[in-house]
Each structure stands twice: as structure tokens, then as C-alpha cells.
Amino acid sequence: MEKWSNNKAWLLVLPVFVIVAFSAIIPLMTVINYSVQDILAPGQKVFVGTEWYREMLGDYRLHEALWRQFLFSGLVLLIEMPLGILIALAMPKKGWGVSVCLVTIALPLLIPWNTIGTIWFIFTRPDIGLLGAGMNNWLGIAFDHTANPLDAWITVMMMEVWHWTPLVALLAYAGLRAIPEAYYQAARIDGASAWSTFLFIQLPKMRGVLTIAFLLRFMDSFLIYAEPFVLTGGGPGNSTTFLSIYLVKIALLQFDLGPGGAFSLIYFVIVLLFSFIFYQALQRVGKGEKV
Amino acid sequence: MARIELSEIAHSYVPRPGEESEYALKKINNVWEDGAACALLGPSGCGKTTLLNIVSGLLTPSRGRVLFDGRDVTTLRAEKRNIAQVFQFPVLYDTMSVYDNLAFPLRNRGINETRVRDRVLEIAEVLELTSFIGKRAAGLAADAKQKISLGRGLVRSDVAAILFDEPLTVIDPQLKWHLRRKLKEIHEKLKLTFIYVTHDQMEALTFADQVAVMYEGEIVQVGSPQDLFENPEHRFVGYFIGSxxxxxxxxxxxxxxxxxxxxxxxxxxxxxxxxxxxxxxxxxxxxxxxxxxxxxxxxxxxxxxxxxxxxxxxxxxxxxxxxxxxxxxxxxxxxxxxxxxxxxxxxxxxxxxxxxxxxxx
The missing domain is CATH 2.40.50.140 (Nucleic acid-binding proteins)
Known part of the structure; x- marks a missing residue:
């Protein structure tokens, strides 16, 4: 058998290559193309090299949005990971309660994202929303997410936690269910406390699913758009203008395709970089090595 | 040290068992003498593991009593009994080193660290684990892992009996023989009661001085390997033992x-x-x-x-x-x-x- 005759196998890879090209490579190349040009009018463009990159990297509004984004994703992970694990631990292990819990918990995941924004917008409205009106009129606590930045943040966080903690809980639950009974029995015989059992059996055994949950929640929360856009539109002021909201403002509302393209690529690299770092770190933690 | 006595033990996994067929264990009376090497032999699903879990305290029997040296321990929880158990698959604390794995049962019982250290090193020596005592347990071969599981039982100086639930299932054939001999050696050295559950007659007959054969939730015969071979009490023993x-x-x-x-x-x-x-x-x-x-x-x-x-x-x-x-x-x-x-x-x-x-x- 000659080595060259095997090259026909490349044909089998072709369909995948075409699909990936259309779904990822071509759009990415288009964005790269925009990011190095100044498009003055259709058909009239000037090559500007790295000018847009330099401009966007120096843009203080982008810096603000970036720190806001990190704060948001950090809070999301800090709240959702432990909460999801707690919910998973509290869920029943057998009987009819399992299905009831699973369906109830999964409900927020089934709702379209902009609908979630709408639900929480109405829920927290100070005049007619159950939560908003309840806080203001019955409890006497002034709460208005359309006027007060802190209230806006609280509302966005509550919405995010309500929407996505179920994902962490479901993954953690699946990880817990996969632990063979013998581990718990051995722990009992070894006289381990509930906390030790959690620390030395449940948590290490859940490592795989929790890594996935962590990365998914980091990426998704870092890219969040629809829900805060519907809920606050980035306001009040710029207090909830996350990276994606700012990007849409530049690229679609102001139609600055060059800076928008450069911004997109910077955004993409940041997500990629952090996902990579987290993944490597989590792999090491699981193996008991120092990070 | 303990003499383990089972008196009229019956167990069912059904909440309110009616018929006899709903019982995983029907009526078990048995005595394991202190320091004996005993095997519990029977086909899959005959109730061996259920019986073992009752002895170790992981299960409370539906009826009957478990006595250690005449003391009723039926309702005593697993961690309060001086019993250790080795499971079918190696059960380890993945994130810990071999040393920490062995020290875990002692630390949980609040024993001071110098005593823990002496004990762990002593047992590691007996089990030939000393060379990788600082390594992570998760990366070791199946036979070393199973030795660590056993070691977690042996380190406890108060342990009276060690229960084995088909411990050699995941071990390579040529290592099985080696590990089985090691078990015998440890038994002779430490004079603990060993109760060894298996469906492999070769394992049971070579390991134990006394073999109890179980069949459909009952112990049909207890005897020496020779006894079981020559004088089977029940047709099942005759059919199951010997090839x-x-x-x-x-x-x-x-x-x-x-x-x-x-x-x-x-x-x-x-x-x-x-x-x-x-x-x-x-x-x-x-x-x-x-x-x-x-x-x-x-x-x-x-x-x-x-x-x-x-x-x-x-x-x-x-x-x-x-x-x-x-x-x-x-x-x-x-x-x-x-x-x-x-x-x-x-x-x-x-x-x-x-x-x-x-x-x-």
C-alpha cells in the first residue's frame, strides 16, 4: 500500500471543513477584515493597520465595561457554584421527589433569554412588579432598578442566579449520583464526618462536572447580552453596560465596523485566554498539584 | 478481637415483607470464632453482601441480633463498631496521598499525630506500601489500591474483624495469588478475624479454615474445605463446590x-x-x-x-x-x-x- 493513496481520506473530512468554514472561519475572517480597515462608505475603504486595535485598547469605556464584566462573572461564579452544589446535595436521591425536583429546577433553563429579561423587568418594576412594588410599598425599602445602579446590579444578579444556578445544580447532581455507594460506606466505616465525606469524596468525584459547569458559567456570563439588554438596556447610566452591550452599541448602533471588529477580536481573545487558564488550573487542582 | 455471632438474622429490602421470597436473608444463625479466617461462599445474589453489611453495621437487619463477644451491637452504627471492610472495587480518597489515606480513619477518631504516624508506618511496612507512601493513591495499580483499602482497616488498633467483599475482583490473575498469600500472612501475624466473601470456590477454599456456603439467603453448610468437598450437607454445596x-x-x-x-x-x-x-x-x-x-x-x-x-x-x-x-x-x-x-x-x-x-x- 502506497502512502499517497491514503490521501483520499481527506475527502471525508471535507464536509466538516466546509461547515466549520461557514460557521466559524469565514465570519471570523470577515471580522478581521473589518478590523484593519476604515470603511467610510460602501465601496470606499482605507487600510488602517492596527489603528482600531490601539484605539479600542485605550478606550476608557471599554476598560470600564471590562472590569464590570469581570466583577459580574466573578460574582456569578462565587454565588452559582456553591449554591448549585448545595442544591444538588439537598436533592432527594430516589423516589418520586427526584423527577419533581429535576423538572422544577430545570424550568428556568427552558425559557428564552429575552423572555427572562422581560419577566424580571416586570417582576421588579417599582409600580406594578410583585418584587418591586412589594419592596417599595409594603416593606418600605426604596428599590428601583431603572434609577439606582446598585438596584440594577442586584436585579441583574438575581436574574442571572435564578436563570443559571439550575445548570450548575443539575451537573453537580449528575456527578453526585455517579459516586458508587461503596465510597459512602467506606467513609462511614472510617468514621468520616459529613464535612470530610464532602471534602474528600463528593467534591473530588464531582471535579469533572464542576470543571464543565465552571467553564460554561464563566463563558456564558462573560458573553451575557440578551437578559441585561432587555432588563436595563445597560443602564442606569452605563452601570450595567457589559462588554457585549457596549460592543453592540459601537458596531450596530453607531455602525463603526472597524472599531467593532477590533473590539470583537479582543473580546474573543480574552474569553479564550481565561477559559484556557481556568481549564488548566482546574485540571491541576484535581490532581492535587499546586496551581 | 471479637467472636462474631449472628442470631436469627433475617433481612428484607422490602419495607413490609410478607412472603419468604421477599427476604434477601431468611434465617441465619452463625458464629465466627475470634481470630478465624472464614469465607462466605455463594453465587451472585445469594445474600452474601447483605450479610456482610449487617455485620459491619452498614445495614440494620429486619430481624435478629448481631453479637460481638456476647455484646448486642445490632443497632450500633458502622463507625462505632470495631470492624473494617474492604470492598469489591478499591475505595480510596483520590486527592490524598497513600499516607493520608491510611491516616484518615485514625485522624477521624481524634488520635494524636505521633501515634498516627507510628501506626501508619507500621502498617505500610506490613503491606509493602512504604516505597510509595508519599505518592497520590489515585495513580497506583489496582493491587496497591486494594492494599490501601485493607490498610485503612488495619491501622485501627481496636479493629477486631476485617470483612472482605470479593476484594480480588479487579486484580490481575497472577497478582491475585500473591495478594491472597499476603492476606493469609497478615492474618497469621495479626490474628484478626477475617471474613472473606467470594463466589470463587478456589479463593474461599485456599483462604479460609472455615467456609460457610450460602444459597438463596441461607447458610446451607459451614465446614472445612475438606468437609464441604466430601460431605456436602445440601445438594447445592455438592453442585457448587468442585469442578x-x-x-x-x-x-x-x-x-x-x-x-x-x-x-x-x-x-x-x-x-x-x-x-x-x-x-x-x-x-x-x-x-x-x-x-x-x-x-x-x-x-x-x-x-x-x-x-x-x-x-x-x-x-x-x-x-x-x-x-x-x-x-x-x-x-x-x-x-x-x-x-x-x-x-x-x-x-x-x-x-x-x-x-x-x-x-x-
Missing amino acids: PGMNFLECTIDGKVAHVDGADIRLDEKTAAKGLEAGGKLELGIRPMYLEVHGKPGENRVEAGVRMVEDLGSYKIVTLRLAGRTLKASLSDDQPVPEKRAWLHFPPKWTRLFADGWRIK
Whole structure:
């Protein structure tokens, strides 16, 4: 058998290559193309090299949005990971309660994202929303997410936690269910406390699913758009203008395709970089090595 | 140190068991003497693991009592009993080192760190784990992992008995033998009560001084390996122990002769008389190695057809057909095997009679 005759196998890879090209490579190349040009009018463009990159990297509004984004994703992970694990631990292990819990918990995941924004917008409205009106009129606590930045943040966080903690809980639950009974029995015989059992059996055994949950929640929360856009539109002021909201403002509302393209690529690299770092770190933690 | 006594133990996984078939364990009375090496042998699903979990305290039996040295521990939780258990698959704390794994049961019981250290190093030495004591347990081979599981039991100086639930399932065949010998060695050194659950008769018979055979939720016989082989109390023991198992032939008794569909087999007088007395469904049982196969007719021989000969190297297994029933005989390598027709002799000394499954004594 000659080595060259095997090259026909490349044909089998072709369909995948075409699909990936259309779904990822071509759009990415288009964005790269925009990011190095100044498009003055259709058909009239000037090559500007790295000018847009330099401009966007120096843009203080982008810096603000970036720190806001990190704060948001950090809070999301800090709240959702432990909460999801707690919910998973509290869920029943057998009987009819399992299905009831699973369906109830999964409900927020089934709702379209902009609908979630709408639900929480109405829920927290100070005049007619159950939560908003309840806080203001019955409890006497002034709460208005359309006027007060802190209230806006609280509302966005509550919405995010309500929407996505179920994902962490479901993954953690699946990880817990996969632990063979013998581990718990051995722990009992070894006289381990509930906390030790959690620390030395449940948590290490859940490592795989929790890594996935962590990365998914980091990426998704870092890219969040629809829900805060519907809920606050980035306001009040710029207090909830996350990276994606700012990007849409530049690229679609102001139609600055060059800076928008450069911004997109910077955004993409940041997500990629952090996902990579987290993944490597989590792999090491699981193996008991120092990070 | 403890003598473990099971009194009228029955267990069901059904909340309100009615019929007998709902019981995983029917009625178990048994005593394991202090310091003995015992095996619990039986097919999958016969209740071995259930019984083991009752002894270790992971399960509370539906009925009956568990006594350690005469003290009732039936309701005592697993961590309060001085019992350790080794499971079918190595159970380790993945994130810990071998040292920390071994120290875990001691630290949980609040023992001070110098004492922990002495104890862990001592046990690691016994189990030949010293060379990788600082390594992570998760990366080791299956036999080392299983030794760590055992070590977590041995480190506790108060441990009276160690229970093994088919501990060699995941071990490579050539290491099995080594590990089994190690277990025996440890048993002799530490004089702990070892209870070893297995469905592998080879393992049970080589490991234990005393084997309890379980069948459908009951212990049908307790005895030495030799006892189980020569004097099975129940037809199941005869069938389960030995390879191939005991031959059984349904028969009727007339005087001191057993009739098996036209073939007459002479029994010893006492057995025949008791068989007549016992009634019920009577069966003749004989081990393949005691069944004599001859090439010529003779006194007390019955004619049979030779169906198949399997040569296993050091011995041969001959499949025979007697009065419409299949029998197996094992012959030594140098013994000639008759072709087509053979004459069988059932030595009365080794021919057992069973009534409704139980041996007539």
C-alpha cells in the first residue's frame, strides 16, 4: 500500500471543513477584515493597520465595561457554584421527589433569554412588579432598578442566579449520583464526618462536572447580552453596560465596523485566554498539584 | 478481637415483607470464632453482601441480633463498631496521598499525630506500601489500591474483624495469588478475624479454615474445605463446590439398592435404611473423582455410554450417559478411558444420599 493513496481520506473530512468554514472561519475572517480597515462608505475603504486595535485598547469605556464584566462573572461564579452544589446535595436521591425536583429546577433553563429579561423587568418594576412594588410599598425599602445602579446590579444578579444556578445544580447532581455507594460506606466505616465525606469524596468525584459547569458559567456570563439588554438596556447610566452591550452599541448602533471588529477580536481573545487558564488550573487542582 | 455471632438474622429490602421470597436473608444463625479466617461462599445474589453489611453495621437487619463477644451491637452504627471492610472495587480518597489515606480513619477518631504516624508506618511496612507512601493513591495499580483499602482497616488498633467483599475482583490473575498469600500472612501475624466473601470456590477454599456456603439467603453448610468437598450437607454445596460439581441421580430405594431407572446401585446399609425412613425426593450424589470407570463388567458395576472425553492435562473428564442421565467422572491421566461402553462402580463409601436436597446422615 502506497502512502499517497491514503490521501483520499481527506475527502471525508471535507464536509466538516466546509461547515466549520461557514460557521466559524469565514465570519471570523470577515471580522478581521473589518478590523484593519476604515470603511467610510460602501465601496470606499482605507487600510488602517492596527489603528482600531490601539484605539479600542485605550478606550476608557471599554476598560470600564471590562472590569464590570469581570466583577459580574466573578460574582456569578462565587454565588452559582456553591449554591448549585448545595442544591444538588439537598436533592432527594430516589423516589418520586427526584423527577419533581429535576423538572422544577430545570424550568428556568427552558425559557428564552429575552423572555427572562422581560419577566424580571416586570417582576421588579417599582409600580406594578410583585418584587418591586412589594419592596417599595409594603416593606418600605426604596428599590428601583431603572434609577439606582446598585438596584440594577442586584436585579441583574438575581436574574442571572435564578436563570443559571439550575445548570450548575443539575451537573453537580449528575456527578453526585455517579459516586458508587461503596465510597459512602467506606467513609462511614472510617468514621468520616459529613464535612470530610464532602471534602474528600463528593467534591473530588464531582471535579469533572464542576470543571464543565465552571467553564460554561464563566463563558456564558462573560458573553451575557440578551437578559441585561432587555432588563436595563445597560443602564442606569452605563452601570450595567457589559462588554457585549457596549460592543453592540459601537458596531450596530453607531455602525463603526472597524472599531467593532477590533473590539470583537479582543473580546474573543480574552474569553479564550481565561477559559484556557481556568481549564488548566482546574485540571491541576484535581490532581492535587499546586496551581 | 471479637467472636462474631449472628442470631436469627433475617433481612428484607422490602419495607413490609410478607412472603419468604421477599427476604434477601431468611434465617441465619452463625458464629465466627475470634481470630478465624472464614469465607462466605455463594453465587451472585445469594445474600452474601447483605450479610456482610449487617455485620459491619452498614445495614440494620429486619430481624435478629448481631453479637460481638456476647455484646448486642445490632443497632450500633458502622463507625462505632470495631470492624473494617474492604470492598469489591478499591475505595480510596483520590486527592490524598497513600499516607493520608491510611491516616484518615485514625485522624477521624481524634488520635494524636505521633501515634498516627507510628501506626501508619507500621502498617505500610506490613503491606509493602512504604516505597510509595508519599505518592497520590489515585495513580497506583489496582493491587496497591486494594492494599490501601485493607490498610485503612488495619491501622485501627481496636479493629477486631476485617470483612472482605470479593476484594480480588479487579486484580490481575497472577497478582491475585500473591495478594491472597499476603492476606493469609497478615492474618497469621495479626490474628484478626477475617471474613472473606467470594463466589470463587478456589479463593474461599485456599483462604479460609472455615467456609460457610450460602444459597438463596441461607447458610446451607459451614465446614472445612475438606468437609464441604466430601460431605456436602445440601445438594447445592455438592453442585457448587468442585469442578465439575457432584453428580446427582434421582432414585428410589429398595433394601440396600438404589434404583435409577433400571440401573441398580448398591449403597451401604445404614445410608439405605435412613433413606427409606426419610422419604421425599431421593437423590444419589457422587463426586466425579470418586466415580470408578471400568472397561469390563463386574460385581456392582452398571453399564453406561461414554459420550465425551476432555483432556485437561493432569486429568481427564469423562462425560457418561447412565439410564438417560448425564454423569461426569474425572480420571487420572494414566488411567485408560473405555470406548463407547463403560462399567461404573459407585463406591458406597463415597456415595451420598439426599432427601429433598439435604444429605441423609
